[in-house]
Amino acid sequence: MTTDTTTNKDRPAATPAGETVLDAKGVTMRFGGLTAVHSVDLTVNSGEIVGLIGPNGAGKTTFFNCLTGLYIPTEGEVRYKGTVLPSKSFKVTAAGVARTFQNIRLFANMTVLENVLVGRHTRTKEGLWSALLRGPGFHKAEAKSKARALELLEFVGLAEKADHLSRNLPYGEQRKLEIARALASEPGLLLLDEPTAGMNPQETRATEELVFAIRDMGIAVLVIEHDMRFIFNLCDRVAVLVQGEKLVEGDSETVQQDDRVIAAYLGEPFEGAPGSTEADATGNEENS
Amino acid sequence: MTTQNTAADTPTPKHDHTPTGLIAIPEGPARAMATGGGILTIISTFMAWTWTSAFPGDLTVYGYPGGLQVLVLIAGILTTLFGLAGYGIKGARTLAPGGADAALKYASLAAFTTTWYTIISISYQLGGLANLDPGGWVAAIATLASFTGALALPFVRPHTYAIDPEDTGSEQFKHRLRNGLVIFKGAFAAEAPPTPRKLPGYLEILVIIAALAVGLLVFTYGIGTEYDELFIGFLVTVAFSFAALTKAGLVARVSTYTARHRNVTLAGAFAAAAAFPFTQSDDQYATIGVYILIFATVALGLNIVVGLAGLLDLGYVAFLGVGAYAASMVSGSPSSPFDVHLPFWGAILVGAGASLIFGVLIGAPTLRLRGDYLAIVTLGFGEIFRLVAMNSDGTSGPDITNGSNGISSIPNLKILGFDLGAEHTILGFTIGRFANYFFLMLLITFVVVLVFRRSENSRIGRAWVAIREDETAALAMGINGFRVKLIAFALGATLAGLAGTVQAHVTYTVTPEQYQFANTVPPNSAFLLAAVVLGGMGTISGPLVGAALLYLIPSKLSFLGDYQLFAFGLALVLLMRFRPEGLIPNRRRQLEFHEADLAPGDTPPPTVLSKTGA
Ligand SMILES: Nc1ncnc2c1ncn2[C@@H]1O[C@H](COP(=O)(O)OP(=O)(O)OP(=O)(O)O)[C@@H](O)[C@H]1O
Numbered sequence A: 001m002t003t004d005t006t007t008n009k010d011r012p013a014a015t016p017a018g019e020t021v022l023d024a025k026g027v028t029m030r031f032g033g034l035t036a037v038h039s040v041d042l043t044v045n046s047g048e049i050v051g052l053i054g055p056n057g058a059g060k061t062t063f064f065n066c067l068t069g070l071y072i073p074t075e076g077e078v079r080y081k082g083t084v085l086p087s088k089s090f091k092v093t094a095a096g097v098a099r100t101f102q103n104i105r106l107f108a109n110m111t112v113l114e115n116v117l118v119g120r121h122t123r124t125k126e127g128l129w130s131a132l133l134r135g136p137g138f139h140k141a142e143a144k145s146k147a148r149a150l151e152l153l154e155f156v157g158l159a160e161k162a163d164h165l166s167r168n169l170p171y172g173e174q175r176k177l178e179i180a181r182a183l184a185s186e187p188g189l190l191l192l193d194e195p196t197a198g199m200n201p202q203e204t205r206a207t208e209e210l211v212f213a214i215r216d217m218g219i220a221v222l223v224i225e226h227d228m229r230f231i232f233n234l235c236d237r238v239a240v241l242v243q244g245e246k247l248v249e250g251d252s253e254t255v256q257q258d259d260r261v262i263a264a265y266l267g268e269p270f271e272g273a274p275g276s277t278e279a280d281a282t283g284n285e286e287n288s
Numbered sequence B: 001m002t003t004q005n006t007a008a009d010t011p012t013p014k015h016d017h018t019p020t021g022l023i024a025i026p027e028g029p030a031r032a033m034a035t036g037g038g039i040l041t042i043i044s045t046f047m048a049w050t051w052t053s054a055f056p057g058d059l060t061v062y063g064y065p066g067g068l069q070v071l072v073l074i075a076g077i078l079t080t081l082f083g084l085a086g087y088g089i090k091g092a093r094t095l096a097p098g099g100a101d102a103a104l105k106y107a108s109l110a111a112f113t114t115t116w117y118t119i120i121s122i123s124y125q126l127g128g129l130a131n132l133d134p135g136g137w138v139a140a141i142a143t144l145a146s147f148t149g150a151l152a153l154p155f156v157r158p159h160t161y162a163i164d165p166e167d168t169g170s171e172q173f174k175h176r177l178r179n180g181l182v183i184f185k186g187a188f189a190a191e192a193p194p195t196p197r198k199l200p201g202y203l204e205i206l207v208i209i210a211a212l213a214v215g216l217l218v219f220t221y222g223i224g225t226e227y228d229e230l231f232i233g234f235l236v237t238v239a240f241s242f243a244a245l246t247k248a249g250l251v252a253r254v255s256t257y258t259a260r261h262r263n264v265t266l267a268g269a270f271a272a273a274a275a276f277p278f279t280q281s282d283d284q285y286a287t288i289g290v291y292i293l294i295f296a297t298v299a300l301g302l303n304i305v306v307g308l309a310g311l312l313d314l315g316y317v318a319f320l321g322v323g324a325y326a327a328s329m330v331s332g333s334p335s336s337p338f339d340v341h342l343p344f345w346g347a348i349l350v351g352a353g354a355s356l357i358f359g360v361l362i363g364a365p366t367l368r369l370r371g372d373y374l375a376i377v378t379l380g381f382g383e384i385f386r387l388v389a390m391n392s393d394g395t396s397g398p399d400i401t402n403g404s405n406g407i408s409s410i411p412n413l414k415i416l417g418f419d420l421g422a423e424h425t426i427l428g429f430t431i432g433r434f435a436n437y438f439f440l441m442l443l444i445t446f447v448v449v450l451v452f453r454r455s456e457n458s459r460i461g462r463a464w465v466a467i468r469e470d471e472t473a474a475l476a477m478g479i480n481g482f483r484v485k486l487i488a489f490a491l492g493a494t495l496a497g498l499a500g501t502v503q504a505h506v507t508y509t510v511t512p513e514q515y516q517f518a519n520t521v522p523p524n525s526a527f528l529l530a531a532v533v534l535g536g537m538g539t540i541s542g543p544l545v546g547a548a549l550l551y552l553i554p555s556k557l558s559f560l561g562d563y564q565l566f567a568f569g570l571a572l573v574l575l576m577r578f579r580p581e582g583l584i585p586n587r588r589r590q591l592e593f594h595e596a597d598l599a600p601g602d603t604p605p606p607t608v609l610s611k612t613g614a
C-alpha cells in the first residue's frame, strides 16, 4: 500500500509516554478472499487509553481477535511488553491481555460472583487435587479469590448483585460485569469491544468514569466504540480503521478534523483512501 | 440509544376478579365434599373392596388395609389433612405453609387415581363390576366426591387473553384451547411459600431426619412391591403426593433446611441408605439395591462430564466396562489370562487406573472436538470397546477377554479378612452377600458424591461450567479448555472404573453385552444419560433418583416387555416437554427453563438434596 496512514507527528505532550505495552506490527487477517484486516500497526503505551474506530465491518473486532489469540493473524506480529503473544487465547490472557466482547459473552447461568471468579482462573493455581483434598491452601486461595472478586464487583458497582444469575442482569450491567470479569485476570492491557453499546446516556457517562478509573489502576486500555463523544472524551489517541486498513491515527482533534475520516464515515470513498482503489478497480491486481 | 423503553402496549389481560373453581359448586359445600371425601376414603380402606383374593394384595379383609389400599389410605390421610388445613385448623395449617388448596387438589387426585385404577383393575381382571364389594364402591364414590370438591375450590384465575373475533375459526379454537390450558394449570398452581422462620438447629435437623426416614420408607416400599398393579399404584400415589407436598410448600421448607445443613443431610442420607439392608429379611431386594447403586454411581460420574463440563459422552458405559474387565483380570478368575489375585485395594486401583488411562487415551484426541462431534466420536469409541472385548477371544484376536463368554467365576472380594461373599450376622440381622456389596458400593457412592461436591465448588468446577456455558469466552478468560475438559473426562472415567470394579465382583461374570449403548437392562450409555437428564443435570441427588427410577420401572413393570424401550423413549419426550430441567432441578437450570414463571429478582428455592437416600 502506498498511502501513509499514520499521522502521529504531533502527538500531544499531555500523553504520558510510558513504555510500550502493546505493539502490533503489520497485522493482516484474511478469510479466504476477504482481507478483513490489512497490515495494521498499532501501539499502546502504559497509562494510555487508545480508541479504535471505524465504520461497520471495518475489521475492528477482527483486529481484536487477532490480538487476543482468537484468530491467528495471517501475517504480522503482536508483542505484549516486548514478548510475542502466544497464539492461544487462554495463554494471551495469562500473559496479561484481557478483553470483553461486542456481543456480550457472559457465562449466563453462573452467578455474577462466579463469573468474576472464573476471570481469576489464570491467577490461581488450585487444581483438582487441591479441590478434592481441601487443604488449608485451598480455603485460603478461595477466600482470597472471593475477596478480590467482590472488590472488583464493588469497583464496577455490582456488589449487591453478586448472587444474581448473570443472565438476569440488565444490558448495561452485563457489560460492566464483563469488564469486572476481564479485570479479574489482572491484565496489563484491557481491550474493550463497544463497551457502551445498548447503554443510555447516563450509563455511558458512568462507563467513561469506569474506564478512566481502570486507566488510573495502571491498566492500559484499547477501546472500540461507535459513540464518538465517548471516544473523544476518553482517548489519548484514536486510530481509525477503514476497510481493514488504518486510515489515520492521532489525538482526538487530528482525527476529528481529518477529511478522510469524515468521508469514510459518510460512506463516500475519498480519493486515495484505502479500499477505494480496490472498490473501483475490481479484478486489477495491485502491484505493490 | 435508549433501549430500556417501556413495555409495548399489549392487549390488556382479562382478569376475573371473583375467584371460582373449575366446577360450579359453592366454596362451602365443595370444601366439605373434599374433606369429607378424604375421611370416607380413609374409612373405606379398612373395608373389603372385593370378595376374592384372586386379585393380588388380598383386598377382601375388613379391619385393616392391604396392598393398594395402603396407598389409598396414605393419599386419603393427606387429603384429609390438607382439607382440614384449608379450614384453617391450627395444627393442620402448619402443614401447608404455601396454601392448602392446590395441595388438596393433588392429594385428592392421588387418592382418586389410585382408587379408580384399583377398582378398574379388579373389574377388568375378575370380569365385571359385580366383583366389587361395598368397600370398593365407597372408596370409588368417596374419592370421586373428594376430587370433585377439590376441583370446585376457588382459585385465582391466571391472565388470559381475549379472543380476537376477526381470527379464523381454527385460530379461535386454538386460542380457546390455550386459554383453557392456562386456566387449568392455574387451578393447580400455588403461590411460593413464605420463607420459613429459622427454627432451632436441632429441630431443623429433626425435620431433615424425618424427611429422610420418609424417603427410606418410600424407597423400601417401592423396591418391595410385588406385582405390577401395586408398583403402578405406588408410582401414581408417590408422584401426586409429592406434588401435593410441593404445592403445600413442605418440600421447599425441607430443602431450605437441607441447604442449611448440607453435611447433616449428606450424612443422614447415607445413614438412611445404609439402613436399607436392615429393613430387608432376605437378600432378594439387596440385590436390586446394589444394582441401583452401581447404576446411580456411574450416572453421578457421568453427571460430572455431562452436567458440569457439558461434554456429551455417549460411550460412558465403556469406562465402567474397562474398570470391570481390568478388575476381573486381576481377580484370580480362572478365565482371566493373568494368573494374579490382587487384594481388594489392588483390584480397585487397577480398575480405576485402567479406566483413567482409557479415559485419557480417548479424551486426548476427541476433546478437541466440540458438541455433536464429540457425542458421535464417544459413541463410536464405546462400541469399539465392546467389539474389541467381544473379539479378543483367541480366534478373531488376541486371547485376552475370553470373547462373548467373558471373564467368569470371579471370586468374591475379601476386605481385611471380611469375606463379602459370605453371610454375616450383625446385631441380630443377617447380612447376605448382596447386602455386603451394597455397603461396599455405598462407600464408593459416597466417594463419588464427595468428589462431585468438592470439585463442583472449586476453581476447576467453575472452569467446567464456564466451558459448558461458552467455550470461547472461557478460553478468553484464560481457561485451558482442552486441559480442563480432559480432567473432567478422566475424572468421570476413573469414577466409573471404581464402580466397575465392584460390579465385576457382584455379577460374578463380565461380558461384552453388559456394556452396550442401548439395552433393556441398565446401566448402559443411553440409560445413564437418561438418568442424568431425568434426575437433573448438574445435581447430586438428581442422577441418584433418576437411576433408581430407571432401574425400578423396567424391572417392576414386567408387562411392558418388548415395549419397554418405546415407553422409555416416550417418557423422555414427555419429560423434556414438561420438565426439561429434570425431576430435581439444578438452581441454574430451573431458572434457565422457567424464567418466565418468575418475577424478576425472585430468588428460586435452593436445590433439593437427596430424598431417597439411595
Ligand atoms: N470468521 C470470519 N470469517 C469470514 N469473514 C469474517 C469473519 N469475521 C469477520 N469477518 C468479516 O470481516 C469483516 C470485518 O468484520 P469485523 O467484525 O471485524 O468488523 P467491525 O469493525 O468489528 O464491525 P462492527 O463495527 O460492525 O462491529 C466483515 O466483513 C466480516 O464479515
Ligand SMILES: [Mg+2]
Binding pocket: A060, A061, A062, A102
Ligand atoms: Mg465489531
